[in-house]
Amino acid sequence: MKLQLDTKSGVPYYRQIIEQVKVAVAHGRLAPGEQLPTVRRLAVDLSINPNTVVRAYRELEIEGVLETQQGSGTFVGHQRPEIDDLERHRLLDQIVTELLARASSYGFTLDDVLGGLVQRKEASS
Amino acid sequence: MKLQLDTKSGVPYYRQIIEQVKVAVAHGRLAPGEQLPTVRRLAVDLSINPNTVVRAYRELEIEGVLETQQGSGTFVGHQRPEIDDLERHRLLDQIVTELLARASSYGFTLDDVLGGLVQRKEASS
Amino acid sequence: MKLQLDTKSGVPYYRQIIEQVKVAVAHGRLAPGEQLPTVRRLAVDLSINPNTVVRAYRELEIEGVLETQQGSGTFVGHQRPEIDDLERHRLLDQIVTELLARASSYGFTLDDVLGGLVQRKEASS
Amino acid sequence: MKLQLDTKSGVPYYRQIIEQVKVAVAHGRLAPGEQLPTVRRLAVDLSINPNTVVRAYRELEIEGVLETQQGSGTFVGHQRPEIDDLERHRLLDQIVTELLARASSYGFTLDDVLGGLVQRKEASS
DNA sequence: GTGGTCTAGACCACC
DNA sequence: GTGGTCTAGACCACG
Numbered sequence A, B, C, D: 001m002k003l004q005l006d007t008k009s010g011v012p013y014y015r016q017i018i019e020q021v022k023v024a025v026a027h028g029r030l031a032p033g034e035q036l037p038t039v040r041r042l043a044v045d046l047s048i049n050p051n052t053v054v055r056a057y058r059e060l061e062i063e064g065v066l067e068t069q070q071g072s073g074t075f076v077g078h079q080r081p082e083i084d085d086l087e088r089h090r091l092l093d094q095i096v097t098e099l100l101a102r103a104s105s106y107g108f109t110l111d112d113v114l115g116g117l118v119q120r121k122e123a124s125s
Numbered sequence E: 001g002t003g004g005t006c007t008a009g010a011c012c013a014c015c
Numbered sequence F: 001g002t003g004g005t006c007t008a009g010a011c012c013a014c015g
Helices: A013-027 A039-046 A050-062 A085-105 A110-124 B013-027 B039-046 B050-062 B085-105 B110-124 C013-027 C039-046 C050-062 C085-105 C110-124 D013-027 D039-046 D050-062 D085-105 D110-124
Strands: A066-069 A073-076 B066-069 B073-076 C066-069 C073-076 D066-069 D073-076
Touching: A013 A039, A013 A050, A039 A050, A050 A066, A085 A110, A085 B013, A085 B085, A085 B110, A110 B013, A110 B085, A110 B110, B013 B039, B013 B050, B039 B050, B050 B066, B050 C050, B085 B110, C013 C039, C013 C050, C039 C050, C050 C066, C085 C110, C085 D013, C085 D085, C085 D110, C110 D013, C110 D085, C110 D110, D013 D039, D013 D050, D013 D110, D039 D050, D050 D066, D085 D110
Parallel strands: none
Antiparallel strands: A066 A073, B066 B073, C066 C073, D066 D073
């Protein structure tokens, strides 16, 4: 399980953690019962404040995605989170918008970006 | 030029303005030299405070996307930074890599992003 | 770190803050990683509105001179700003111009001012 | 008499004009009775709005630096302010102190300022 | 307690 | 009329 923070996006860290954990669980990359990194460990890995991790884990627990066992750690729950399709669409939209916005700062058009992506797709296939 | 704010996304208004202007420039919907809505006008249109518009325009000016002419208005800038093609492509590549990484950590594939882009392209034509 | 505002020069406060911080960082008087005064603190010290400080810090962050960590403070970035020699020269020129302008309002000539400065130099050595 | 505007400094044009005229008078480059460029002429030369020149001239007239003669033009005034020598020197001292403080907060030393002044003197001779 | 965003409204500078 | 600067003060996000 590898989490990554985007420091430039303006999206709060704890939200990024929540979203990524949820997706990983929904996709099965994190299996029910599997242990997550400890709060301290993850905080160190991501170079953020432990409280931020605590907050993310707490919200995920409230949603039933995670379960904490006092003294032993935090684990993936047995109930799969449902990912809201609408929410998901908005997320993708936001990413695309940011991609285009950043690209345009350097004078790239939508077609330039499209070309770059197609090229990448071909390279990977 | 039509701007719209998403009041529920949690993304700050000024950031939404910035990104939409950049995207419009990337699309060619805003041509170099073209005048943008005045600060007060846009503020009224979007039902927000003029200072919020000022802030967005200001950041866009710092980045070189817009140019302001005291007393007459705000305009799309002419100067696209002249960097050589190789450097340009390295930059685009870097941006794409970064955003794909972010997309993938949310569970999106290259195809998802590609699809989102194509949709934008169609919407604008 | 001691900042000073010149209230008579007509140069905006936020610009003066930006310039002085940049110089201090470039000179090493502010070391990378060092914390700056908090927004509220500096506002009180300079007797200005916190938003004015926010604005200065914000621009410095965009330029990469400062880094802010939500909830903990504002710090000097790890990338040194290069002070454009031209920029620096312009700044000195501006100061000299103002010195002469103010002096001339009272009928002093360039030589009068020069004399005053030389005297001061001797007194200090 | 050659005026130049610094468009990047953030200092208002009319203020730059005022200061440069004052400096020129202090240098003796503009002698009492000498005619200044007409409003329109200077506006064209500096590529600014005539109203901006009008404003600068008006303030200089209020201060007694210039005198306008309706229909014939604007001229350097004859009146030197009369204050006693002691008071005069206290004033000069105060101005110098103030500007040195400002210079030092931008990282300039007394010698830097002195150098700048000497350069002016040479340029004008 | 830190910075971030936004509003409301004043006054200035410039065309 | 345009944008630029600053204040005062509210509320939120984060650590």
